[in-house]
Amino acid sequence: MSGAKIEPVVGRYMTLEVWGRPHRIYWEEAGAGVPLLCLHTAGSDGRQYRALLNDGDITRDFRVIAFDMPWHGKSSPPAGWEVEDYTLTTQKYLELILAVSSALDLDAPVVMGCSIGGRVVLHLARRHPDAVRCVIGLQSAGMANPYYDTTWLYRPDVHGAHVCAGMVSGLIAPTTPSDQRWETLWHYMQGGPGVFEGDLHFYTVEGDIMDHIDEIDTARCPVYMLTGEYDFSCSPEMSKITAEAIPGAKLQIMKGLGHFPMSEDHESFKAYLMPVLDDIRG
């Protein structure tokens, strides 16, 4: 007997036609029941949902699925990437989420996204309310407040791993357990060159939804929002402004958490997430 602890999480690959050509997509999943499709933050990957995938209280009733976006984690960039710049847009992001959901034959999944994922679920609720059961926006706001020049994230004279981790480390709450803090940063250190910056194009430049935020119909697609108090990129105030513009949206501010609630402190996050999941399960 080795004593190894084998997790219930299973990882697989698919080749998916998206963004006009085939992409090899990696996803992990665990559990059974209501599909819960999880979207990682800019410049990171699906490993952020590791604790969720391993939590029997959640996987008992939910089929938890976390995929790596193309260019992220184990999802490779497409052939020819070496002569391209990666740039995420609202349209591409929505197409990807719907394609993955369709490929996995998910029946009106709950879609939960963090940061850029928290933004895109608002677009999803507005434009595809019948394709999802409801959305959960983590660190979600309809707008961004850029506080630095994102070109610093990808320059030959600055180490990308150091600067990407260094710029997001302050988004983590100071009370976060050290091991979860540094695992969250490790994901950022492993991002491909220019990918974090390419994601932020959607977050800070192109993906603002405030001009159309009141078109979200929460009777067709309920909107839940959870925001950590230490996040200054998507601040509690920005989430409040967003939630107040969506009739019926339910926002909770999370104490002692920052921009990466699912990976920086799962136990604290779980205390806020479970009532939402209970509400969805009915």
Place this chain on the structure above:
Amino acid sequence: MEQLRQIANADALARRWGKNCTFVMLLGVGDENYFIRVQDGAVASVEAADGRIRSWDFALRGAASAWQKFWEPVPPPTFHDPIAMRACGHITIEGNLQKFFSNILYVKRLLELPRTARDVA
């Protein structure tokens, strides 16, 4: 501030992330300015400004009250991180930003070390 040199050079995180870091940082705490000289990942000197003209690579300056909040054991939101403090208008960051961003993990560790040691700074 002499304690900072000792604490930093004995700190495992600072030693790990300071590898190959060389720079001079000006730390402005209210009216007090400190020149922190780092050579190959170790703090070589911490000196209070004495009126002489000196060069530095980058400077972080803010009110003493802002830094005091930053150095609380559990700092409040917007005061918990140098970038957060800059984004929320509590401090300024200026100078050679290539040097700042290149050394950001070490700089951040250096700045937060006084949290672990009372009577420093």
